[in-house]
Amino acid sequence: MTQFVQQVVAGLGDGAIYASLALALVLIYRATHVINFAQGEMGMFSTYIAWTMIENHGWSFWPAFVFTVFVSFLGGAAIQQTVIRPLQRAGELTIVMATIALLVLLNGLASWIWKPDEKVLESPFPTGTWSVGDVQIPQQSVYDLLVVLACVVLLWAFFRFTKLGLALRASAVNPVASRLLGVRVTWMLALGWGFAAALSAVAGMLAAPAQFVFSPSFMQVVIIYAFAAAVVGGIESPAGAVVAGLALGVTMNLLGTYVAFVTPDMRLPVALAILLAVLIFRPGGLLGHAAVRRV
């Protein structure tokens, strides 16, 4: 039982990282109707920016974190305006190809700037555990979860309670009608990409310390879990992405602990087998829904 609780908490920590990246995918899917294959590499690139501020400029973690989130936001918006926007008329497949090109480009750029060798991003959180009775709760997992939940709540409040958030949702639902109401839809799409980039930066900066060392390819496994979480959650559902991300983290930790053949090498195939199983029985994802519309 103690081991079970420990694994659940550790799983929530991993899951929080999947959840934030999955949420980034959902934001872009809702705005641009494509899966952004470069989302993980955007987070990777952001992590290197944070690492540079800490290692080369002597910043401490949190100022570097805030700075990186901000820079990533601008970077995401800039990518939308310069790369995605001109392709908007060319169709969705073209944009998907562009995101794959971005994936490779960002990876190459990071290897070129920072060298492909492994770097260390120190965790801002104590790496110890809290003892609750017999249970040893990993502190880092709890803090990772809290950081991601804080981001999710902030983002939710923005979308739910601000005029700009409402305009962003309107643009995603019906861009033509939104333009007629005066919304500058291309700016809204840039904002959406900005938020997605900021979220993937958070994911990267939490994932790097959790993995002890990181190199330019360190987000490539994380992004596959995030794809799985976003799709299982129902690709258009932000809540679904977060819940599925957390559930995936917990499930993988429990399977790794209690099921012998789920060795670390087998975790990814098992995760994707679960993804397929869910989609066979619920093609719309767990929290996905068919859009209700009458004409």
Add this chain to the structure above:
Amino acid sequence: MPLLELTDVHARYGQVRALHGVSLTIDEGEIVALLGANGAGKTTTLRAISGMVAREGGVVFDGSPLARNPEAAARRGITHVPEGRGILAELTVKENLMMGGYLRRDRKAVAADLERAYQELPWLGDRRDQQAGTLSGGEQQMLALERALMARPRLLLLDEPSLGLAPLIVREFFRLVRRLNEEQGLTVLVVEQNANVALEVSNRAYLIEVGRVALEGASAELREHEGVRKSYLGY
């Protein structure tokens, strides 16, 4: 000086020319109807005004040229209710109405207008938290009108509001348009295939045939015009 003046406006969809030189004027406080057969260019004329389609020619609104994009037209006070109503289906009724007032800075007046909309159509208030996509076609059309009014438009463009609606609802819709015109001086340019309804509600009308204005005049006179009667009114 007319509120809106189109001079020799051409428009095309890619290589397909849809307007071949439309000229028309709308004065403040008027309801003007655009009549014509399917594909004559009525909808394209509205789209050319609000900048949804590439256009050439003069479009002067309130004394100065109008930029060629929907965001700019909205900022000048032109609210276009497009074909199919442009409802934000997955947002609530209230959020749709709030989006109508998107460009306004006077929060208190927007809130007051929202209450006025709920009073005008009590069912709208009762269903304010419901997804707009779950409303019936007629309800969506009324919502689209109320949302447009939230912008306090100087010129309202209505594209085929009667399409797919029961006659009773069409009458209710145009009764409201007429009342807003009489009480608040709302200026309206309405595209209609239903010429009977359009000539009843409007002060003046233009008949569009293959991308040009074929005939114009006071609505009462056009109703008596033999060609219009035979081709568009059906008696």
